[in-house]
Amino acid sequence: MSKPILVAVAWPYASGSRHLGHLAGAYLPADIFARYHRLIGNDVAMVSGSDVHGTPITVRADAEGVSPSAIAERFHAEFVDNWERCGIKWECYTSTGTENHARVTQEMFMTLLEKGHIDKRRSEQFYDEEVGRFLPDRYVEGTCPHCGYTDARGDQCDNCGRTLDPTDLIDPRSKMSGSVPVVRETEHFYLRLSDFADQLGEWLDSRVGWRSHVLNFSKGWITEGLHDRAITRDLEWGVKIPVDDLGPGKRIYVWFDAVIGYLSAAKELSERRGEPDLWRRFWQNPDAESYYFVGKDNVPFHAIIWPAMLMGNGGLNLPTNVPANQYVTFKGGKASASRGVGLTIGEGLDMFEPDSLRYALAASFPEQSDSDISIEEIARRINEELAATWGNLVNRVLSMIHKNHDGAKPATGERTAEDLQLLATVEELLAKEAKQIESVELKAGLRTAMDSAQAVNIYLNATEPWRSAKTDPERSATVLTTALDAINGVRVGLSPYLPFSSAKLDAILGEPTGWERVDVPDGTPIPKPSPLFPKVDLEALEADL
RNA sequence: GGCGACGUAGCUCAGUUGGUGAGAGCGCUCGACUCAUAAUCGAGAGGUCGACAGUUCGAAUCUGUCCGUCGCUACCA
Numbered sequence A: 001m002s003k004p005i006l007v008a009v010a011w012p013y014a015s016g017s018r019h020l021g022h023l024a025g026a027y028l029p030a031d032i033f034a035r036y037h038r039l040i041g042n043d044v045a046m047v048s049g050s051d052v053h054g055t056p057i058t059v060r061a062d063a064e065g066v067s068p069s070a071i072a073e074r075f076h077a078e079f080v081d082n083w084e085r086c087g088i089k090w091e092c093y094t095s096t097g098t099e100n101h102a103r104v105t106q107e108m109f110m111t112l113l114e115k116g117h118i119d120k121r122r123s124e125q126f127y128d129e130e131v132g133r134f135l136p137d138r139y140v141e142g143t144c145p146h147c148g149y150t151d152a153r154g155d156q157c158d159n160c161g162r163t164l165d166p167t168d169l170i171d172p173r174s175k176m177s178g179s180v181p182v183v184r185e186t187e188h189f190y191l192r193l194s195d196f197a198d199q200l201g202e203w204l205d206s207r208v209g210w211r212s213h214v215l216n217f218s219k220g221w222i223t224e225g226l227h228d229r230a231i232t233r234d235l236e237w238g239v240k241i242p243v244d245d246l247g248p249g250k251r252i253y254v255w256f257d258a259v260i261g262y263l264s265a266a267k268e269l270s271e272r273r274g275e276p277d278l279w280r281r282f283w284q285n286p287d288a289e290s291y292y293f294v295g296k297d298n299v300p301f302h303a304i305i306w307p308a309m310l311m312g313n314g315g316l317n318l319p320t321n322v323p324a325n326q327y328v329t330f331k332g333g334k335a336s337a338s339r340g341v342g343l344t345i346g347e348g349l350d351m352f353e354p355d356s357l358r359y360a361l362a363a364s365f366p367e368q369s370d371s372d373i374s375i376e377e378i379a380r381r382i383n384e385e386l387a388a389t390w391g392n393l394v395n396r397v398l399s400m401i402h403k404n405h406d407g408a409k410p411a412t413g414e415r416t417a418e419d420l421q422l423l424a425t426v427e428e429l430l431a432k433e434a435k436q437i438e439s440v441e442l443k444a445g446l447r448t449a450m451d452s453a454q455a456v457n458i459y460l461n462a463t464e465p466w467r468s469a470k471t472d473p474e475r476s477a478t479v480l481t482t483a484l485d486a487i488n489g490v491r492v493g494l495s496p497y498l499p500f501s502s503a504k505l506d507a508i509l510g511e512p513t514g515w516e517r518v519d520v521p522d523g524t525p526i527p528k529p530s531p532l533f534p535k536v537d538l539e540a541l542e543a544d545l
Numbered sequence B: 001g002g003c004g005a006c007g008u009a010g011c012u013c014a015g016u017u018g019g020u021g022a023g024a025g026c027g028c029u030c031g032a033c034u035c036a037u038a039a040u041c042g043a044g045a046g047g048u049c050g051a052c053a054g055u056u057c058g059a060a061u062c063u064g065u066c067c068g069u070c071g072c073u074a075c076c077a
Helices: A020-039 A055-064 A068-086 A099-114 A193-205 A212-224 A254-273 A278-283 A296-313 A345-351 A354-362 A375-404 A417-438 A442-463 A465-471 A473-494 A499-509 A538-544
Strands: A004-009 A043-050 A092-095 A118-128 A140-143 A170-174 A182-191 A289-293 A328-330 A371-373
Touching: A004 A020, A004 A254, A004 A278, A020 A043, A020 A068, A020 A289, A020 A328, A020 A345, A020 A354, A020 A417, A020 A442, A043 A068, A043 A254, A055 A068, A068 A092, A068 A345, A068 A354, A092 A099, A092 A254, A099 A118, A099 A182, A099 A254, A099 A296, A118 A170, A182 A296, A193 A212, A193 A296, A212 A296, A254 A278, A254 A296, A345 A354, A354 A375, A354 A442, A354 A499, A371 A375, A375 A442, A375 A465, A375 A473, A375 A499, A375 A538, A417 A442, A417 A473, A442 A465, A442 A473, A465 A473, A473 A499
Parallel strands: A004 A043, A004 A289, A043 A092, A328 A371
Antiparallel strands: A118 A182, A140 A170
16 A cells, blocks of 8 residues: 655755765655655655755855855755765755745745734844844844853853843844944744644654654753744845735745745645645645654754644644654764864765765664764775675675676575575565664664675575585575575665665666565576775875865 | 753664663674685673662662763754
């Protein structure tokens, strides 16, 4: 039975390059999960897009003397290139800059407004008269009233760590122009989040299979008390507010529209495929499932705010699961492209083969807790695990068959209990891995697939087909065909993780028929193999840095 | 400050509701094999599960305190 699976992935912010932490935290796990579900025949819609609005983009645009859209287009193009290069496969990758997205956002805004979940409130905020802009808290700097630190930001003091209100700052100044900001009154729309506290709490309590850190954090938010949130900003760069009673110069704020992107992207997919009701299969069918792949910093948006918006709107499916990952750290520090910690996705792909990088990151997915990686650790994973266990296994079996059997799979003789046991083991591990992937334990799933490869290595060492080739060629042939038939199952389990090398094997062994092990037909041509994964020369790599 | 975590073999990490002598991968030592990308396979060494106190017949697992690391703190997304 084909089940609709919405794979919703955090919208990368087009203000700069994304790094390997983002790849390991959201995009790669989503891709592995989606590839698995496509392979078992489910109806998958993996959607996301570049988040192109917001203040940081306008600030960067000003700094470079270009338009905000130029910044957004530059990084959107970079992201699309990143996905292409590392095999992140989407049903729909779009951006928040489309006309469709604006319309869907405005529709949901109006629905929430009409149902009384959005209202207007006045507040006071700093305004930079020099650049003519209201200032987000973090763009106001000044002296911390607690510790005297002179470069405290309006939201928080980096020195003493205390949370601040911009008006607390002594000698406030605008980060944009350096001038002294003035306080002006402004009016905005607010989402009445607090109205949903009870409903959200009950919903979260009913979740099963969610990661404990996601539930803990979300419930903690509710326990502390949900604040109503402003969902519009004094900004020219964003989705227009569909009512005009706030006056000009206001836009819908990015976090409000970015999550709506999951819905608008599904509708865009419908349009692209010419099936107007396609999106309903994912959003209104009670049997559909939805998984939101995000980093832990995004948990409140996906486990609290977005569900509240969906509850308020009505008629749309709530998340099945939000399998948020924790952080990947680089040598102990939080990855940050802007601070030069870790590698951008592009840099990672320049250094490593895409499948090799995917393997190393997947083996280190921060599913339970933060995980630490480094270039050395990535290289170790590739050389000592991926190439040694799996790459070498494929190479040794294909080489022997190619050399000893005229480049084609020989006929299989009588299989011994040992032979049958290997094939059974591969099948059992495939089943075990399937359960792990379905419960989004992707790191464990990869380990299971590697266990399967190791089982074949153990089998070969026990049966020694290179030896029997001289004494009992028929037995040797049977061992090799058994190993090949086993490999044919192992590669199915690895295919969601390693799409590029899997495609290479598809060319020899044929496309996978599904999530199952099948025998390779007798006589299948087996060409002289080349290593699936080149070894990483760490010294040469570091010499380039 | 508040909140959420984390601290388990040299390294990176698993350890469901507390219970046979604490695990995996890699590294290391020894051995086997030599088909294969000096790859593979076996055996072994290596940890008072951050510290202290407590609950319990019994705790890495529950409670408290402390030390250390990290993240979040709602106007970065």
